[in-house]
Amino acid sequence: MQALVILAHPAYNQSLANKTIIEELSNSHANLTIRHLDAIYPSYAIDVKAEQELLMTTSTIILQFPFYWYSCPASLKNWLDQVLTYNFAYGPEGTKLAGKRLILSLTIGGPAQAYHPLGYNHFSVSEFLRPFEQTAYLTQMQYCPPIYSHQMDYVPNLKNVKEQVIERAKQHAWQLLTVIQA
Numbered sequence: 001m002q003a004l005v006i007l008a009h010p011a012y013n014q015s016l017a018n019k020t021i022i023e024e025l026s027n028s029h030a031n032l033t034i035r036h037l038d039a040i041y042p043s044y045a046i047d048v049k050a051e052q053e054l055l056m057t058t059s060t061i062i063l064q065f066p067f068y069w070y071s072c073p074a075s076l077k078n079w080l081d082q083v084l085t086y087n088f089a090y091g092p093e094g095t096k097l098a099g100k101r102l103i104l105s106l107t108i109g110g111p112a113q114a115y116h117p118l119g120y121n122h123f124s125v126s127e128f129l130r131p132f133e134q135t136a137y138l139t140q141m142q143y144c145p146p147i148y149s150h151q152m153d154y155v156p157n158l159k160n161v162k163e164q165v166i167e168r169a170k171q172h173a174w175q176l177l178t179v180i181q182a
């Protein structure tokens with residue numbers, strides 16, 4: 001497996017951006033396993049052993065999600081909380097993730113200029129992603145530059161143009177595939 005894609009999206013049926021990215025990944029020749037957490041674990045009861053075994057079979061872990069309240073959806077936080085256990089991901093024998101690449105791949109509603117000290121979100125996207133970055137360091141993973149796209153929320157006649165969001169999502173997926181295959 002070239003990469004394991006952990007997808008978190010609680011409203012995937014209504015998704016345009018993440019769905020387009022996942023479709024592009026699925027249609028590519030990359031050897032990927034894609035796991036949609038909300039579909040596999042609707043009640044949040046994670047099969048920790050199965051998840052840990054899958055993690056051990058890949059060298060690249062991709063966390064794919066829409067930016068929710070400056071972080072990830074709850075299903076991904078729940079997965080991190082349950083799967084990255086003591087002596088698996090950290091602790092004296094917790095080296096199972098060491099050396100693996102961690103790539104955050106996220107879609108963001110707000111425009112780039114909002115993620116600036118003078119913008120309405122005040123902080124950069126990288127600053128908001130610090131907990132993920134430090135999680136990679138603690139678990140000895142290689143934190144790769146996150147891949148993210150702005151203005152990805154499509155609301156008919158209100159926010160963004162559908163074709164443009166699809167185009168941005170496709171470019172996002174191609175960028176991700178380039179990194180996966182590097």
Ligand SMILES: Cc1cc2nc3c(=O)[nH]c(=O)nc-3n(C[C@H](O)[C@H](O)[C@H](O)COP(=O)(O)O)c2cc1C
Nearest residue numbers: 015016017018066067068069070107108109110153
């Ligand atoms: C609960 C919720 C929280 C959100 N929080 C943010 C946020 O903190 N910052 C932001 O820029 N966009 C935020 N958004 C917008 C989403 O990031 C955006 O709709 C999503 O990336 C579009 O992807 P999709 O078409 O796959 O759903 C939020 C959306 C929802 C529903």
